[in-house]
Structures are given as C-alpha cells and as structure tokens.
Amino acid sequence: MTEDRILEKTNRINLLFDFYEPMLTDKQQAVLKLYFHDDYSLGEIAEQFKISRQAVYEHVKRAEQMLEEYESKLLLLTRHERRLKLLSEAEELLLQSPGDLADRAADYMRRIVHME
Template sequence: MEDKLLEKTNRINLLYDFYRQMLTEKQQLFLEYYYLDDYSLGEIAAEFSISRQAVYEHIKRAAKLLEDYEDKLQLLAKHDQRMLQLKEMEFALARLPEAYKPELQSAIDKLRDLN
C-alpha cells in the first residue's frame, strides 16, 4: 500500500513538473503543499480556512487534470522514452572502440542537457 502511495506521489510530482503552468495558481499551491511539502489535508484546510473535504476535492481535481493533460500530450511518456534511449546509447558507447567514444559521448551529453 505504501509503495503505491509513493508511486502515485512520484507520478504526480513528475506530471506537475511538465504541466504546472496549465493549472491555476490555487491548484498549483494545493498540489505543492500536499505533494511537495507533505502537508496534511488538515494543515492545508487550516491554512486556507476551508474544510478537509474541500482540500481533498481541489487536490483530486488538480491531479486528474494533470493525468488528462498527460493522456493528451504524452510529455512524461516521451520524456521516459528519451531517457531509455539515452541509457541504451550509453550502453552502446561503452562497447565502442575508444576512438569513437568522444564524439558519441558529446552527442549523448547534448541530448541529456535538453531534458
């Protein structure tokens, strides 16, 4: 159960990195408090003078929006694919003769810097 919760938190944090600008300031703030700063629903509710249920609904809706954006735009999925390709390139690089390594390593580094 705890692994699933951590997995969900990590996914929301990654999606938030990609789609933060598409959320309202309030949605951003609630997600940051809950997922990044590890505030409880009660702590957030007290901070904004609203009910825990209202906080929960705001967070749930914002997380759903992040998932909807990912379903449509696939930025996280494409990022994951690029990272996998970079790892495969690095594995291939390790097997090349030394003479070819600097040029390919430079290309890999440039790709990694884009992410």
C-alpha cells in the first residue's frame, strides 16, 4: 500500500471514528485511538494491554469493519461530505454575486456549518 493510500485510509478511519465512536466497545475505542490518533505501533498497544500483537491487529481490523458497517447503513460520513461539497459549491457561486447578497448568504452558510 502506498503512503498516500495509507494516509487516505487513516483519515477515513479517523472520520468514521468521529461519527461512530460511541457505537464501539470501550476496548475498540481505546485501541483505535492509540493506533490511529496517537500513532502507536501494534507492539506498543500490545504491551499496554498485555495482549499479543496479533490480538491488537485483530481488534483494529474488527473495529475498522464495524465502522465501515455502520457507515454503510447510516451514511453519516457520506452525508457530511456531501453537505461540505454543496456548501463549497454555494460559496463559489456567492463569490460571483453582488456584495450585499453575498454577505447575507455567507452569514447563513456560517450558521449552517456551525450547526453540526
């Protein structure tokens, strides 16, 4: 796997984790935080939990699968990304609008973004 793909996967897992963290077990949450957020190695996590590296690997893989399953059913990340894309497109259109309209619309967009 290339470095770009690894970074892309890490970013996706982190985003999924932001949406679905409460749906994971405490252990899954802890392992994913250490592995993806804090960049711990499998060995470092294994040492901390007093389990094998293989067990840590299996915890990470299972948690990743759970996150992807939740996303396939609930689509929270997909909808979030779609909203951000639409807001970006709207912002581009507003830049081409007369000043007063652009200012008012930009204010609405800021309010929409901060609702999440």
